[in-house]
Amino acid sequence: MSDSDYAPRWWSNLGSVAGVVGLLLLLYLTLYLTDPENAFSKRNLKDVFSRQGYYAVLTLGVAVLIITGGIDLSIGSVVGLSAVGFGLMLREGCHPYLALPIVLAGGVIIGLFHGLLVTQLQLQPFLVTLCGMFAYRGIARWLTETPVGLTDVTRIQPSFQSALETLRLFLIGKNATGYLEFPMQMVVALVLALLIGIVVHGSVYGRYWYAIGYNEQAARYAGIATKQQRLWVYVLCSFLASLGGLLLFLDRGTADPTNAGESQELYAITGAVLGGCSLRGGVGVVPGMVLGAMVLPLLENLVNFAQIKSAVIPLVIGLTLLVGTIADEQFQRSRRKT
């Protein structure tokens, strides 16, 4: 990083970002060649864009956490719990504009919980969030055994209809009939990326996070409140996961406690890694995170259109990640040599 600047800037690490841009272009090209009519229709592209935005929201959180040397495996379960919790609150008569901040606050509390366990009790992030992964899924399934749907909600609470339609239009871009007018989730992701980018690349906190990711001890000796900083990043990650839960519910119109958000933490982590973050910590730039998050939804869409059995999706994802990692490693090595 540092041969480009003091600390990573938006455009630093262009090499690995160029790699993911190339991959995206390749995938779009393949999509076009597979089925120019349907797959490259405005409708499908909008759809893909929307999903890419959704994953970018999750990826941004975990990617910043990865920069500081942390990890969060509970994202998918937090998504599930937030989606189910939101639906249930609405059904029980809590107004959407109240339920929304409550769910987000829940995300903050979960993040604080993770962060405190990791920094105060010095437990390993992997373990803490692994426990979280099981626990939050368990809570969601305990709250309800059957899926909660938007149609149920509006049947029981007809007065919420207009508020929910507004939320859906602004956050998802879907109109009352459920037609996707504009991929608003991507807009949400870009706004978040801008804000997070300013913090990561412009503020003192971003500096602290890179320093902690590289060498926490040196950061501590430099007088940085490393525990406090790490805590905030856990909060950010879980906050964005709970926002993801809201988006999921509003987008799909239903949340199933058993599988809403399932294994999406792995999608988010994959996005971060494809976007140039190193699991060793200290490396990554914000544009890369968004671009990295765009790969998997596109890949899934491509597999669907190529009329390959959707069962191969995990295999394709695994291979993409492996090849991407190898390519990046080779690239870094060749750059180090010169």
Place this chain on the structure above:
Amino acid sequence: MPPLLEVRAIRKRFPGVIALDGVSLQADAGEVVAIIGENGAGKSTLMKILAGIYVPDEGELWMDGRPVQFRDVNDAMQAGISLIHQELNLVENLSVAANLFLGRERTVGGALRWLDRTAMRRQALALLERVGLPAPLVDVEVGRLAPGQKQLVEIARALSLQTRVLIMDEPTSSLTQRETDRLYEVIDSLRSASVTVLYISHRLAEVKRCADRVVALRDGKNAGGLSKAEIDHDAMVRLMVGRELKQYYPRSERVPRAGFPALEIRDLCYEGGPKQPINFSVRAGEIVGMAGLVGAGRTELAEAIFGIRRITQGEVRVAGKAVRIRSPQQAMAAGILLVPEDRRHHGLVLQASVGFNLSLPNLPRLSRFRLVQRAKESAVGEELRRRLRIKTPSLRQTVGLLSGGNQQKVVFGKWLARQPTVLILDEPTRGVDVGAKSEIYALMDQLAGEGVGIWMISSDMEEVLGMSDRVAVLHEGHLTGELQRAELNEEAIMRLATGGSK
């Protein structure tokens, strides 16, 4: 007879730097050759080429009158060359014995390759004895050792190889007098076993003591040499720096300020420290040297005062006021700064740039609305780089790629932008060349003159004698005595350091 080792017109460049520009060198069997030069002169690079870590861009290596080529460290080891790095390379979570035989484990049971622990332990004990480390350390994790002890483990490891040329890159920079003396004995025994020793050091008294010949480098070129009879301090400085250097230990007329001491430690106990509480103070405007053997607990005490180690009992007062210190932030807020000893783990974020490191502790003052002001940051960075003469192609260079001494200057420079009440320096000039050393001493002198209380922990006897107004000596964690400037001499310090009395 051809020389054992010959280097001919070696050239090596890195992006933005020509590290070696046609350097030549010869060494005979059983000769101890000291390589000297300023920070960044190319000494370590040359040694790494000999050890097969770097491949030269141009030039040749000859051994026993035949040209050789090393593609990697293994090739060099096969040829009998081994290098003890300037920066330690041990596996921290393995025991001393395991580190000594890492990669060359003794095994029994043929293809089963069971570890032969008893044999390794026995040989390890013999090696530890040779370098003067206490036997119980053999089973201790390396991570728990003091830097000086780690250094001795590295030396022991090199001794266990069938070495014809042993290269030591600043082996003594974290050793105290006693361990250094032990090392001289090791070197003497190697010499009589006709092992060639190439020895890099910035401690010129040491060079004079143990080298048969001196070779100087300057800016990646040969800058001349000295035979045994010609070796003296001034001659070496002239070769390295290219000019005379006056007033090595600057001392303005300092008078420690009356009134409250800058730092006062009362009946203090800390985690991992001795049971017996410690009392110690540093007056404003005073430089207190702290001497002791490696592992005497000086670093630990400093860490407790800086909030890294938990204080279990007692009181810390800064400028007369009792302060509560539980984290480095609190220590800094109270006006205490620490320049840590271990630059790779505590002092620097190695993978980040020089500029990043220089500004890390100062960011709150280099920012507005919490956003870093890059222009201000570079201005401050450039200023520090100039003031300390940090040799780097740019502030954007990764700090881990600088030469050791230049890294140390960055560690020191991080804190210069502040005005502390108490400045704790733990081995402040470790690996720093004579010119820059006198610069750092001048800065210390100036800070003390401005009323800063300086507490300097140092294993460099010359430095302790030259800079201190008062010396406190630690032995196994507790203070064995204090010496005023008038009573300072090497014997008195050594007596206290080994647990004797004044």
